[in-house]
Amino acid sequence: MVEAHNIVRVAGVARTFTMGTQVVQALRGVDLTIKAGEYLSIMGPSGSGKSTLFNMIGGLDKPSTGKVFIDEVDIAQLDAYELAWLRNRKIGYIFQTFNLIQVMTALENVTLPMTFAGASQDEATEKGLELLGLVGLRERHAHRPQELSGGQQQRVAIARSLANTPAIVLADEPTGNLDLTTGEEIITLLKRLSSDRGVTVISATHDYKMLNVSDRVVWIRDGRIDKIEERAQLNITVGGIGTREG
Amino acid sequence: MSQAGGTTPKAGRSDRIARQVVLPFRKSLEISLKSIQVRFFRSMITVASLVLAVAFLSFTLTGSDVAVGLLQSGEPQQRLALVDAGYDLPSLPSAAVSPADEAARLTTSPKERWIVILSLLVCTVGIVNAQLMAVTERFREIGTMKCLGALDRFILRLFLLEAGMQGLAGSLLGAVCGVLIGLLVGLVRFGWAAVTNVSLVAIGATLGLSVAVGAGLSLLGVVYPAAVAARMRPVEAMRAQE
Ligand SMILES: Nc1ncnc2c1ncn2[C@@H]1O[C@H](COP(=O)(O)OP(=O)(O)O)[C@@H](O)[C@H]1O
Ligand SMILES: [Mg+2]
Numbered sequence: 177m178v179e180a181h182n183i184v185r186v187a188g189v190a191r192t193f194t195m196g197t198q199v200v201q202a203l204r205g206v207d208l209t210i211k212a213g214e215y216l217s218i219m220g221p222s223g224s225g226k227s228t229l230f231n232m233i234g235g236l237d238k239p240s241t242g243k244v245f246i247d248e249v250d251i252a253q254l255d256a257y258e259l260a261w262l263r264n265r266k267i268g269y270i271f272q273t274f275n276l277i278q279v280m281t282a283l284e285n286v287t288l289p290m291t292f293a294g295a296s297q298d299e300a301t302e303k304g305l306e307l308l309g310l311v312g313l314r315e316r317h318a319h320r321p322q323e324l325s326g327g328q329q330q331r332v333a334i335a336r337s338l339a340n341t342p343a344i345v346l347a348d349e350p351t352g353n354l355d356l357t358t359g360e361e362i363i364t365l366l367k368r369l370s371s372d373r374g375v376t377v378i379s380a381t382h383d384y385k386m387l388n389v390s391d392r393v394v395w396i397r398d399g400r401i402d403k404i405e406e407r408a409q410l411n412i413t414v415g416g417i418g419t420r421e422g
Numbered sequence: 423m424s425q426a427g428g429t430t431p432k433a434g435r436s437d438r439i440a441r442q443v444v445l446p447f448r449k450s451l452e453i454s455l456k457s458i459q460v461r462f463f464r465s466m467i468t469v470a471s472l473v474l475a476v477a478f479l480s481f482t483l484t485g486s487d488v489a490v491g492l493l494q495s496g497e498p499q500q501r502l503a504l505v506d507a508g509y510d511l512p513s514l515p516s517a518a519v520s521p522a523d524e525a526a527r528l529t530t531s532p533k534e535r536w537i538v539i540l541s542l543l544v545c546t547v548g549i550v551n552a553q554l555m556a557v558t559e560r561f562r563e564i565g566t567m568k569c570l571g572a573l574d575r576f577i578l579r580l581f582l583l584e585a586g587m588q589g590l591a592g593s594l595l596g597a598v599c600g601v602l603i604g605l606l607v608g609l610v611r612f613g614w615a616a617v618t619n620v621s622l623v624a625i626g627a628t629l630g631l632s633v634a635v636g637a638g639l640s641l642l643g644v645v646y647p648a649a650v651a652a653r654m655r656p657v658e659a660m661r662a663q664e
Contacts, residue, residue, distance in 0.1 A: 231657050234569075236569065236655070236656045236657040237655070237657040256573065256574070257443060257573070260443045260568075260571045260572070260573050261442055261443055261571065263568070263569055263570065263571045263656070264442075264443055264570060264571025265442075265571070269569045269570075273562075275562060275565075275566045275569075276566075277563050277566060277567070278460075278563065279456055279457050279460040279461065279563075280453075280456070288567070288570055289570045289571055291444075291445065291446075291449055292443050292444065292445060292570060292571040292572060292576075293442065293443070293444075293571070294442060294443075294444050336570075
């Protein structure tokens, strides 16, 4: 990759939640720059603020202070349409609980973002089947989510996240609801898509299997960045947990 | 279509962007229909009170249609039957009361009217309640759609369409049941003359009015729940999973 640009820049982002008299500081000032095409993992224990950061980067929630830039555009400046456009075209989301629309088939789930993007039915169907093929579920296109296993649902969600060829795929604990082997399959798939398609993958997780495939790992603790490690350093630190293959 | 690494929208280009996130009407209709189909039982519960209230309305209206039909047959024994049944009419046509006035006396009494209005009110409250529950059940779905790029008005439109279709189907069912039962009761009280004398135009008007009132109430009942759903922020989709 030649001189990758900064696709995401998080500058001094803090987020507090007020619940009655209680104030929770979920993020306490996070600075982070993510390069296009990177596979980044945000690691940290439960409650450390990973999902909060995920929501900030994804334009799903606004920081209390600080700014988030996508392609050097401050997303706080975007109006409702532009935000919808960003969510529709620029970012693909993957959730721990898959979040497929239960009343729709796998194919309809994958084509919905394309419909929002103005694609015709034929165009969307063709591309939807192609994406389902990519995640190995082409022949399951007519199945509803409840007729699919967890791993299969997450594959459909991955296909859906790629619907409008986004620049960024954001994943919040994508393996959190899956067993060990299925989780590994999903990680391998994400990595393959990232290297084949040049998509930036940002994944919040506490699954150490993710370390093997990450270009960089951001360790987060109590709403602050603890340390950032490059892949080279990782092999030394967590050599015992998993060895890099390939 | 945007490629990986394409540019993010800048302020001042909103016009173009507004056109880029769309949900064609045909597609909205398709999604709403599917949603009703898949959640058929849920939809039945939502419209159950509407079916009953509309049936009551059309039953009451049919009652007066039958009475007016009997009166306008001009046969003295039908007039006597009406008087026997408790309608406030002179036993013989008299100059003091005009035919139009007499027909007006056969329409629903103020008390009956209040009961009908009250039942429609109760049913509207029921619809609001059922639709609020439906929105709560679908928090995650709504939030997910927003994450995929749906605008507030897509969500609003989906809920309104769904309620409109439910309302139409429910009130049609209720109205037809109400008319049939009304005619049956007429048959029992006044014999075949009740059915043969009733004006088709009047029954048609009763059906039309009942369906319109029912569909209107169904839409009215979903306005607030749909607005709640449309304004929901996508981040709540993730919170709802806990
Ligand atoms: N909407 C919210 N309201 C109140 N507190 C919240 C909310 N979202 C997150 N928090 C709190 O912020 C902290 C970080 O949460 P989160 O980002 O979900 O952590 P993680 O994803 O790393 O498990 C937690 O203490 C959590 O309780
Ligand atoms: Mg989390």
